[in-house]
Structures are given as C-alpha cells and as structure tokens.
Amino acid sequence: MGTVIDRGPATIAPVPFSTLGGPVLSRRPKNAPASRRERRLAQRAADREMERARAARGRSTPPWRQPVAIVPAGAIVVAIAALLLVTRPWAGTGQGGSGDLPLGLIRPTATVPAGLADGKALGSAGAPVTIDIWADFQCPVCGRLAREVEPRVVTDFVEKGIVRLVAHDFAFLGSGHTPDESIMAATAARCASTQGRYWEYADFLFWNQDGENKGAFRQERLQAMADAIGLDRTAFEACLTDASVRGAVQQETAAGAALGVKATPTLFVNGQKMEGLPTYEQLAAASTQAAGSATPGPVGSAPASSPIPGGSASP
Numbered sequence: 533m534g535t536v537i538d539r540g541p542a543t544i545a546p547v548p549f550s551t552l553g554g555p556v557l558s559r560r561p562k563n564a565p566a567s568r569r570e571r572r573l574a575q576r577a578a579d580r581e582m583e584r585a586r587a588a589r590g591r592s593t594p595p596w597r598q599p600v601a602i603v604p605a606g607a608i609v610v611a612i613a614a615l616l617l618v619t620r621p622w623a624g625t626g627q628g629g630s631g632d633l634p635l636g637l638i639r640p641t642a643t644v645p646a647g648l649a650d651g652k653a654l655g656s657a658g659a660p661v662t663i664d665i666w667a668d669f670q671c672p673v674c675g676r677l678a679r680e681v682e683p684r685v686v687t688d689f690v691e692k693g694i695v696r697l698v699a700h701d702f703a704f705l706g707s708g709h710t711p712d713e714s715i716m717a718a719t720a721a722r723c724a725s726t727q728g729r730y731w732e733y734a735d736f737l738f739w740n741q742d743g744e745n746k747g748a749f750r751q752e753r754l755q756a757m758a759d760a761i762g763l764d765r766t767a768f769e770a771c772l773t774d775a776s777v778r779g780a781v782q783q784e785t786a787a788g789a790a791l792g793v794k795a796t797p798t799l800f801v802n803g804q805k806m807e808g809l810p811t812y813e814q815l816a817a818a819s820t821q822a823a824g825s826a827t828p829g830p831v832g833s834a835p836a837s838s839p840i841p842g843g844s845a846s847p
Contacts, residue, residue: 634756640735642683645691649731652722654686655696661822663695663815664800666702666788669717669737670744671796673809678738684812685819694823699734701781702788702796705744713749716772718781720754723771724763732761 633639648655663685667674682697689695706714717737724733736757742748751772758768771777788798792805799806801815802822810818 633760635753637736637753637756637760638739639760640732640739642679642686642735644731644735645686648690649728651725652699652730653696654699654731655690656693657696659690659693659696661689661695661802661819662698662800663819664698664700666700666793666796666798668701668703668705668714668796669721669734669749670705670714670741672741672744674797675738675741677797677809678735681810681812681815685815688816689819695819699730700788701784702793702798703781703785704796709745711750713745713747715778715781716751716754717749719772719778720749720758720768722777722780723768723774724758724761726771727763727767729761729763733757733763736760 644654650657665677667677685695685697690697701718703712703714703718706712706716721730721734721737724730737749740748740753740757747753754772755765755769759765795807797807797809799810799815801818804818804822806815806818
C-alpha cells in the first residue's frame with residue numbers, strides 16, 4: 533500500500549447562482565468604461581454620433597418634402613399666371629374657352645347692333661362724327677381697343693347716331709412670316725363682310741388673339757370662327773383663296789402708310805389723329821367735341837395728331 537499524504541479538506545470557492553438556477557452574470561457591458569470620467573467621454577461620443585445620424589437623415593429628405601421647395605413652386609405658378617395674363621389680357625375678366633367651340637376659341641361678349649352694320653362700317657351714314665380705325669388683327673393693343681373701349685362707344689355713341697365707325701386694314705405684323713397671319717386674318721374678315729358679318733367676325737378675331745404669328749389665325753381656326761357665326765363654309769373657303777381679296781388688304785395697308793399711319797391702332801376722329809390706345813373717356817371726349825364743332829372730314833386731313841402711349845409700330 534502506498535503512502536497517503538493528507539493535504540487537508542478541499543476548498544471550493546462558492547459560485548453565486550441566480551434565482552433562475554444559473555450563474556449570476558455581470559450587468560456591466562463588456563467594454564463599459566470603469567470610471568466616471570470615461571463614462572462622460574463615452575456619452576459625449578454617443579451624442580455626437582446621434583447628431584451625425586440626424587443630419588444624414590435630413591439630407592436624404594426628398595426635395596418636395598422640404599419647406600424651401602414650396603417657395604419656388606409658388607413663384608413658378610405666379611409667373612405662369614402673369615404670362616397668360618400678358619398674352620391674353622382678358623383672361624382675368626371671367627372669360628375662358630367657350631365649351632361649344634373647337635380649338636379653344638372664345639365667344640365674344642360684344643354684340644353688333646342690328647341694322648347698323650354696312651360692310652366695314654358700323655353706324656349711321658349721317659352721323660356727325662366718323663372714327664376711322666386702322667388696325668392689325670394681331671396687334672394686342674388693337675385687341676384691347678376692340679374688347680375694352682369700342683363696346684361702350686357703340687352703346688353710347690354709335691347706337692345713338694352720333695358716331696360712325698369705319699375699320700381699315702393696316703396688316704403689317706405678319707410681314708416676313710409664312711403664313712402671314714395678319715394678311716390671313718384681314719382677308720378672312722373681308723370674306724365675312726361679303727356675307728354681311730364683318731363686325732361679328734372681327735370681334736372673334738380680336739377675342740381670340742394668342743401672340744403674333746403663333747398659329748392663332750391659322751386657316752383651321754379662321755374656318756372655325758366662320759362656322760361659329762354661321763357663315764356659308766363653301767363661299768368662305770373660296771373667298772379665302774381669292775387673290776383679289778388678299779390684294780385689297782395689301783392695298784389698304786399701303787394707303788394707310790401714305791396717310792401717315794405708322795403704328796396700330798391709329799384712329800382719326802373727324803380727321804384728328806390719335807395714336808395708341810385711348811381710354812373710353814378720351815375717345816368719348818373727342819367724339820363729343822367733334823360732334824359739336826365740326827362735320828366729318830376726310831381721313832387724315834387734320835395737321836395735328838394726338839399721340840397716346842401704346843400700340844404696335846410698323847417697321
């Protein structure tokens with residue numbers, strides 16, 4: 533038998549157990565700082581990391597969700613509205629494309645007094661005042677004259693036998709363009725005149741301006757306007773291709789230049805020249821004065837003129 537060496541009772545360090553039966557694990561993170569200073573530094577580092585994360589999320593926000601994107605969008609809408617208002621000045625008067633008409637045409641609100649139209653003249657031949665109007669159907673200021681001033685003049689002076697309006701072609705804004713929409717529009721109005729509807733057709737032209745030489749007076753629109761006022765389509769289309777009618781427009785334009793017409797609109801009130809867009813009050817005052825002091829004179833006979841700002845100048 534070998535020798536037995538007594539080393540005393542064996543001692544085993546107790547291992548604490550949790551109530552669930554396993555050993556108690558430390559609640560401190562594996563790499564947690566031991567000192568208070570280390571904990572503060574770790575907290576600051578975590579805060580900086582959180583700020584960087586928030587900044588990154590902000591950069592990834594779509595532009596349409598950013599408040600700053602709303603301002604440019606609103607500015608674009610305003611700019612477009614302003615452009616439309618300049619191009620079609622009557623857009624803010626409650627008018628829009630007439631639902632019963634094709635090609636976006638607008639039905640004029642002005643009406644032509646029954647029995648007073650005589651070709652390109654409107655009013656009694658015995659009226660003491662004649663207002664000769666030289667215009668281009670593409671001229672935007674001429675359009676304003678037709679829409680904003682003439683209807684009141686017709687009501688207050690033409691229907692009462694005081695004023696007779698006479699329309700003249702000064703078609704120059706389409707020069708150098710193919711097609712020449714100034715010549716085409718004036719030709720179409722003369723074709724309407726052969727069927728006794730010049731003034732109704734002229735109103736359609738002025739109410740449906742849409743820039744110069746941009747297709748507003750292309751043939752299909754001119755034909756649609758003729759249909760809208762009930763013209764005979766066959767006769768109208770034949771007239772549009774009549775070289776003599778086109779020639780008459782060109783001849784009258786040349787005659788206007790010989791009289792000293794250099795811009796549209798140009799008006800002669802019993803021979804007294806007025807250039808540009810007169811207000812209703814200015815034209816009413818000129819008509820009243822002419823009615824009380826003179827008989828109708830030849831177009832352009834007065835030596836003086838009354839320039840009014842605005843209008844389209846001929847080259």
